[in-house]
Amino acid sequence: MSTMPSILPKPRSAARAADFVAFVADKATEQVLKNYVLEQAMPHTYIAVGTIDDAIAHLAKLDRSPQFLLVDLQGCVMPLSDLGRLAEVCEPSVQVVTLGERNDVGLFRSLLKIGVRDYLVKPLTVELIKRTVNVTDGVVNQVMLARAGKTIAFAGTRGGVGVTTVALNVARHLAEETHRRIAYVDLNLYSGAANCMLGAQSNNGLFDVLQNVHRIDPQYVERTLVPHGTRLFMLSAELDYGAPHPYEPGALARLLALLCDSFHYVILDVAAPAEALGNEAFDHASRVYLVADRSVHSTREAVRLLRFVEDRDNNPITSLLVNNVSPASAGKVELADFTAAVGRSVLHEIPYEAKAVTVAENLGEPPRERAPNGFNQTVRRIASDLTGQRPAEAPKRAPRFRLLRKR
Ligand SMILES: Nc1ncnc2c1ncn2[C@@H]1O[C@H](COP(=O)(O)OP(=O)(O)OP(=O)(O)O)[C@@H](O)[C@H]1O
Numbered sequence: 001m002s003t004m005p006s007i008l009p010k011p012r013s014a015a016r017a018a019d020f021v022a023f024v025a026d027k028a029t030e031q032v033l034k035n036y037v038l039e040q041a042m043p044h045t046y047i048a049v050g051t052i053d054d055a056i057a058h059l060a061k062l063d064r065s066p067q068f069l070l071v072d073l074q075g076c077v078m079p080l081s082d083l084g085r086l087a088e089v090c091e092p093s094v095q096v097v098t099l100g101e102r103n104d105v106g107l108f109r110s111l112l113k114i115g116v117r118d119y120l121v122k123p124l125t126v127e128l129i130k131r132t133v134n135v136t137d138g139v140v141n142q143v144m145l146a147r148a149g150k151t152i153a154f155a156g157t158r159g160g161v162g163v164t165t166v167a168l169n170v171a172r173h174l175a176e177e178t179h180r181r182i183a184y185v186d187l188n189l190y191s192g193a194a195n196c197m198l199g200a201q202s203n204n205g206l207f208d209v210l211q212n213v214h215r216i217d218p219q220y221v222e223r224t225l226v227p228h229g230t231r232l233f234m235l236s237a238e239l240d241y242g243a244p245h246p247y248e249p250g251a252l253a254r255l256l257a258l259l260c261d262s263f264h265y266v267i268l269d270v271a272a273p274a275e276a277l278g279n280e281a282f283d284h285a286s287r288v289y290l291v292a293d294r295s296v297h298s299t300r301e302a303v304r305l306l307r308f309v310e311d312r313d314n315n316p317i318t319s320l321l322v323n324n325v326s327p328a329s330a331g332k333v334e335l336a337d338f339t340a341a342v343g344r345s346v347l348h349e350i351p352y353e354a355k356a357v358t359v360a361e362n363l364g365e366p367p368r369e370r371a372p373n374g375f376n377q378t379v380r381r382i383a384s385d386l387t388g389q390r391p392a393e394a395p396k397r398a399p400r401f402r403l404l405r406k407r
């Protein structure tokens, strides 16, 4: 019997906006590519004269990345950093082919290292592009390192320290503001708070996927994810209390491998770090954020958990976040004492937000809080640590405007 209730989303077509997108520097190359797609009878294509910046602007508007992307490096002063920016708006699975004027082996090797599938030297011919892009098999013939999304785990030193609040808002920010594709996996199989914070209900998809791990494929996983907007996808479960845990060793690893192929970030909400599923989450995370409050118990647990997470082969980067889930009061552990006891600096201290966080959680909306160093600004900074982009500072209030309004 299926465990999926009727709220299971209807299978979405895995339609991409285009199979083949190309931005080239000159009309002659554009014409060659138009001849090529005509010959291959490719229906979903977009070919234009333009720079990498034009390609970035175009791709940032698409919900799904194309299967093949061809960009022209002619006139490009910093091709590697430009391609790095381009990678940020593409799904990891996109196969990128570059074009250029110089037969430069050094550049070619550097491009391959960052995941570009091939570098073709102009003049481009239909024959050359046919030898490179194999439309029938859906691959670029040159076999190179595949780019993959990153798995980021959030865990807490104790219950209720704000793991889900922080992780979900970072995920939401990455999806909405930085246009990354995000899969959020709530590992509390007995109903974590993440769905409630999105104003949604679980479809038990995570339970289904973990049970059927031997027959899951990208389409299966995609059907099971619940979309929130165009870039944030939720995988969660709401098992009955007392229902057996569907954990099977290796199941999470298989799921993460599939998710990392089509999402920039897979955010793992590790509800129970001590359990097998939590342990497996740490084994596959490239980065772990440990959320603590300013209590003696959290200070002690932070030491133990950091040791537990860091003592494994994948060597995840670990960062400490101190979250203030209650107002400042005497008797809390001072930040300086916390860091001294743990022997590590705190990456960010998240301020107590008296109203917006609670209201947002209950309405299933993002917190509408605009303090310059408030909750949202800290979420932005955490997201920027991940993307490597500098956070846009919160808009400063213009005092003159207030004066004018008083008149
Ligand atoms: N910075 C903050 N300011 C004010 N309230 C906060 C803050 N962070 C979290 N909260 C509140 O604290 C409560 C617990 O948060 P949350 O559910 O995210 O914790 P958790 O660590 O995921 O808990 P659990 O162990 O149940 O999974 C929520 O009501 C949330 O709104």
Ligand SMILES: [Mg+2]
Pocket (backbone or CB within 6 Å): 163, 164, 165, 192, 193, 269, 271
């Ligand atoms: Mg939680």
